[in-house]
Amino acid sequence: xxxKVVSLLMAGALAVSALGLSGCxxxxxxxxxxxxKMSYWIPKAEDAKFYDEYEDNPVLQYIEANYExxxxxxxxxxxxxxxxxxxxxxxxxxxxxxxxxIMDLSMSTTSAAELYQKGVLQDxxxxxxxxxxxxxxxxxxxxxxxxxxxxxxxxxxxxLALFGIAKEQDDPFEGFIYRRDWVxxxxxNPETGVAFTYGFADESDPESWEDDVVFPSGGDxxxxxxxxxxxxxIFDKAMADLNITxxxxxxxxxxxxxxxxxxxxxxxxxxxGIYIDGDTVVDGYTSDNTRAYLQCMNxxxxxxxIDPNFxxxxxxxxFSVDMEKVYQGKVGLWQGRxxxxxxxxxxxxxxxxxxxxxxAKIPINDVYxxxxxxxxxxxxxxxxxxxxxxxxxxxxxxxxETIAFMExxxxxxxxxxxxxxNYGLNQEQYDAFGSELYDQLGINGSNYTVDADGTxxxxxxxxxxxxxxxxxxxxxxxxxxxxxxxxxxxxxLQAVEAWSAYENSAALRSSVQNAVSTENQKELDKLKxxxxxxxxxxxxxxxxxxxxxxxxxxxxxxxFVKDTRKxxxxxxxxxxQEALDLLNR
Amino acid sequence: xxxxxxxxxxxxxxxxxxxxRKNGILYVIFVPVLVWLxxxxxxxxxxxxxxxxxxxxxxGVFGSPWVGMQNFVDLFTGTGFALAFRNTVAMAxxxxxxxxxxxILFSLVLTTFPHKRMRRGFQLLSYLPNFVSAxxxxxxxxxxxxxxxxxxxxxxxxxxxxxxxLANPNIPIxxxxxxxxxxxxxxGWGSIIYVTSINNVNGELHEAAALDGxxxxxxxxxxxxxxxxxxxxxxxTMAIGMVFKTVGTNVLLLYMPITYDVADVLSTYTYRMSFxxxxxxxxxxxxxxFQSVLGMILLIVSNKLGKKASxxxxx
Numbered sequence: 001x002x003x004k005v006v007s008l009l010m011a012g013a014l015a016v017s018a019l020g021l022s023g024c025x026x027x028x029x030x031x032x033x034x035x036x037k038m039s040y041w042i043p044k045a046e047d048a049k050f051y052d053e054y055e056d057n058p059v060l061q062y063i064e065a066n067y068e069x070x071x072x073x074x075x076x077x078x079x080x081x082x083x084x085x086x087x088x089x090x091x092x093x094x095x096x097x098x099x100x101x102i103m104d105l106s107m108s109t110t111s112a113a114e115l116y117q118k119g120v121l122q123d124x125x126x127x128x129x130x131x132x133x134x135x136x137x138x139x140x141x142x143x144x145x146x147x148x149x150x151x152x153x154x155x156x157x158x159x160l161a162l163f164g165i166a167k168e169q170d171d172p173f174e175g176f177i178y179r180r181d182w183v184x185x186x187x188x189n190p191e192t193g194v195a196f197t198y199g200f201a202d203e204s205d206p207e208s209w210e211d212d213v214v215f216p217s218g219g220d221x222x223x224x225x226x227x228x229x230x231x232x233x234i235f236d237k238a239m240a241d242l243n244i245t246x247x248x249x250x251x252x253x254x255x256x257x258x259x260x261x262x263x264x265x266x267x268x269x270x271x272x273g274i275y276i277d278g279d280t281v282v283d284g285y286t287s288d289n290t291r292a293y294l295q296c297m298n299x300x301x302x303x304x305x306i307d308p309n310f311x312x313x314x315x316x317x318x319f320s321v322d323m324e325k326v327y328q329g330k331v332g333l334w335q336g337r338x339x340x341x342x343x344x345x346x347x348x349x350x351x352x353x354x355x356x357x358x359x360a361k362i363p364i365n366d367v368y369x370x371x372x373x374x375x376x377x378x379x380x381x382x383x384x385x386x387x388x389x390x391x392x393x394x395x396x397x398x399x400x401e402t403i404a405f406m407e408x409x410x411x412x413x414x415x416x417x418x419x420x421x422n423y424g425l426n427q428e429q430y431d432a433f434g435s436e437l438y439d440q441l442g443i444n445g446s447n448y449t450v451d452a453d454g455t456x457x458x459x460x461x462x463x464x465x466x467x468x469x470x471x472x473x474x475x476x477x478x479x480x481x482x483x484x485x486x487x488x489x490x491x492x493l494q495a496v497e498a499w500s501a502y503e504n505s506a507a508l509r510s511s512v513q514n515a516v517s518t519e520n521q522k523e524l525d526k527l528k529x530x531x532x533x534x535x536x537x538x539x540x541x542x543x544x545x546x547x548x549x550x551x552x553x554x555x556x557x558x559x560f561v562k563d564t565r566k567x568x569x570x571x572x573x574x575x576x577q578e579a580l581d582l583l584n585r
Numbered sequence: 586x587x588x589x590x591x592x593x594x595x596x597x598x599x600x601x602x603x604x605x606r607k608n609g610i611l612y613v614i615f616v617p618v619l620v621w622l623x624x625x626x627x628x629x630x631x632x633x634x635x636x637x638x639x640x641x642x643x644x645g646v647f648g649s650p651w652v653g654m655q656n657f658v659d660l661f662t663g664t665g666f667a668l669a670f671r672n673t674v675a676m677a678x679x680x681x682x683x684x685x686x687x688x689i690l691f692s693l694v695l696t697t698f699p700h701k702r703m704r705r706g707f708q709l710l711s712y713l714p715n716f717v718s719a720x721x722x723x724x725x726x727x728x729x730x731x732x733x734x735x736x737x738x739x740x741x742x743x744x745x746x747x748x749x750x751l752a753n754p755n756i757p758i759x760x761x762x763x764x765x766x767x768x769x770x771x772x773g774w775g776s777i778i779y780v781t782s783i784n785n786v787n788g789e790l791h792e793a794a795a796l797d798g799x800x801x802x803x804x805x806x807x808x809x810x811x812x813x814x815x816x817x818x819x820x821x822t823m824a825i826g827m828v829f830k831t832v833g834t835n836v837l838l839l840y841m842p843i844t845y846d847v848a849d850v851l852s853t854y855t856y857r858m859s860f861x862x863x864x865x866x867x868x869x870x871x872x873x874x875f876q877s878v879l880g881m882i883l884l885i886v887s888n889k890l891g892k893k894a895s896x897x898x899x900x
Contacts, residue, residue: 091642094642094643095642095643095645109642109864110641110642110643114641114643115643118641118643118644119643120643254841254842255842309732309749309752311752311841311842311843312749312751312752312841312843314841314842522639522865525865526659526858526865529663529857529858530663530664530665530858532857533664533665533845533857534664536842536845537842537843537845537846540842540843541843567664
């Protein structure tokens with residue numbers, strides 16, 4: 001009998017816990033007394049070594065204990081998806097109507113406009129202006145992103161989500177990088193023909209590299225396509241000298257082009273994709289710029305300058321370059337990350353010993369195509385934007401609770417709230433409130449210091465998980481990274497500067513993508529799925545010269561344009577144009 | 586000639602109460618299976634409706650707008666459908682031929698192997714690939730078949746140029762590679778049922794055949810194979826029914842854009858078509874339904890053919 005009772009109790013507990021785990025419940029209804037209670041779904045929490053639930057975050061606890069929003073304190077319960085099932089979890093919550101009061105929309109496969117039309121999200125258009133003065137002021141101070149907060153519903157601009165926005169665009173996370181040591185060792189001054197001088201002033205200090213490299217364009221860095229081609233000749237010499245038989249000069253992404261621009265933007269701007277030129281949306285798939293890009297790539301392939309197997313470094317999910325050969329020191333130029341610049345790839349073997357890698361700007365074409373494709377600055381490339389995660393406030397929140405949460409987010413856009421969110425507790429706050437986590441991690445006080453010039457130094461660098469755990473990194477609000485000391489060495493600084501050389505003005509902004517109507521989005525998805533398949537099959541063969549299109553032949557080019565438009569590239573541009581017009585209205 | 590009496594007619598009919606009393610424990614054991622079948626195989630069939638809807642997560646199966654056959658039209662008119670269908674059929678045929686019989690051959694070799702310890706060792710080794718994840722298996726295959734891979738080097742000894750065989754867009758290279766990877770993965774595990782069945786063949790039959798002068802090969806062809814033929818037919822029929830579901834499971838890990846023409850199968854094609862910036866659940870359900878219907882038709886046809894050929898059938 002006792003066993004039966006225990007079994008029944010255990011089964012009951014299991015059933016209750018299963019029900020409890022299945023959704024966010026009705027926490028919005030529990031607000032009472034002096035506290036607004038609300039639930040907030042985020043896709044990812046911190047490692048359990050820091051805390052079990054995100055509501056244990058020290059900054060959140062400090063804010064909940066010390067501030068009032070809409071006349072009361074707030075108590076936010078965070079719900080997190082199981083790792084690896086973030087999107088499933090989001091969809092399940094929506095499908096079962098068990099969603100939280102506040103939903104992080106980064107995992108949503110449904111647009112905010114559609115969620116609003118289905119009655120999941122609230123319209124915040126009027127409320128945010130009234131209750132979020134700091135958010136509004138921030139948007140006014142950042143006109144380049146002020147349009148990004150809108151969704152278009154039945155031709156009308158609406159605010160359906162609140163955004164985390166950065167004060168400044170974050171540094172590029174990757175860009176072109178090249179073997180500076182090869183250029184210095186095997187190149188000669190293009191004007192005088194004299195060999196360059198180079199080397200480490202202090203052999204034990206990889207940062208002490210100096211050289212007097214000059215490129216054909218006259219500067220100390222490659223700026224034009226002709227500079228790149230000059231470098232490629234030098235890389236060929238280097239590989240011949242080192243007996244590298246399976247190396248090459250440039251490793252492109254496997255599809256042979258980037259929809260976001262990057263190298264395809266060198267040939268007159270824009271991208272081999274849909275891009276924006278002023279108030280016009282352009283079908284870049286069939287632009288003359290794309291033709292010039294493909295002519296260049298085909299020429300490089302024929303000369304053996306690019307990875308002969310570039311189209312094989314592939315998977316469905318990720319773009320990829322040939323990292324194996326990069327790490328072996330057999331590639332001259334590739335698209336890489338800060339972790340590869342300077343002397344970091346030195347494995348003390350024949351090909352990487354003494355390696356020095358520099359960042360390079362996206363080159364300006366001065367060789368291929370007509371005048372329209374030459375001497376124009378690139379204006380589209382893959383880069384993070386100021387816009388971060390967005391959250392939707394669901395219809396489960398009462399108006400009073402909605403206002404309370406909006407005031408909470410607005411607080412994170414103030415100077416004080418921004419410091420708390422981005423840098424954590426200062427000494428005064430720590431002394432008054434304390435934090436077990438800060439003690440456990442050995443911070444024992446303020447998480448940051450500020451120099452006289454305003455530079456902020458945090459205890460943990462931004463690449464460490466601790467830096468997110470001790471701040472309010474998972475919650476939306478202003479991202480302030482302007483004054484943060486990121487701990488870059490001189491090589492990373494040089495690379496980041498080179499990668500940020502040009503304005504990313506032609507990229508298809510997320511505001512335009514968000515403004516596409518639900519019906520048009522469905523059509524766009526169909527067109528894009530078919531077009532992607534066609535281009536993924538075709539572009540590599542154009543570059544390798546194994547397909548039926550020769551980009552130097554006008555008739556072939558016209559046929560390519562015709563075939564590509566059959567898949568609706570121009571229709572896609574039309575749908576985005578409609579969205580851009582709505583935004584500009 | 587007197588009509589054969591059905592065996593069932595000799596069985597004494599019992600009431601359900603009596604049956605329950607006699608076999609109650611068996612029914613109790615069956616309950617979890619029944620629940621599992623209902624929960625995971627019958628209840629989700631409601632989802633088939635999604636194939637005819639513009640399915641929206643927020644509106645659910647019963648609230649999403651009805652679009653009739655539009656998802657099927659989108660599926661069949663997609664740029665890569667014809668090639669994906671051709672490749673699926675080709676790989677299915679290869680899986681049912683080149684991929685099916687090695688398991689039987691392996692089982693026969695294994696059961697005739699004289700050394701018991703070595704036999705067990707081989708058997709154990711053959712099971713291993715089944716327990717290694719598909720990602721690891723495909724990564725190994727990718728390495729072995731790369732330009733400098735071990736298999737490529739071996740093949741080069743016989744003349745063909747060293748190359749990444751998985752990037753070769755010529756028919757039927759990818760199809761054969763895919764099938765052989767399947768054999769490598771499943772042969773050992775699949776042999777368990779055959780080995781068990783072969784071991785259960787009456788030893789007296791073998792003795793009699795041996796006394797009549799049959800050699801080992803003749804005993805296999807005249808005793809073992811006929812004895813396990815109903816099992817082979819049953820397994821083949823089941824494999825036919827499942828072939829559209831199983832073909833392509835590894836393709837996603839092995840193909841690349843330049844081999845889409847020969848490697849793309851219905852499942853990978855559907856994956857790319859369905860999951861753009863917004864997920865198209867209707868289209869993916871339509872594709873799944875299409876493959877299931879095809880599988881069912883094939884199952885019924887093959888079952889009939891099997892019955893005609895050997896008298897053995899699933900139903």
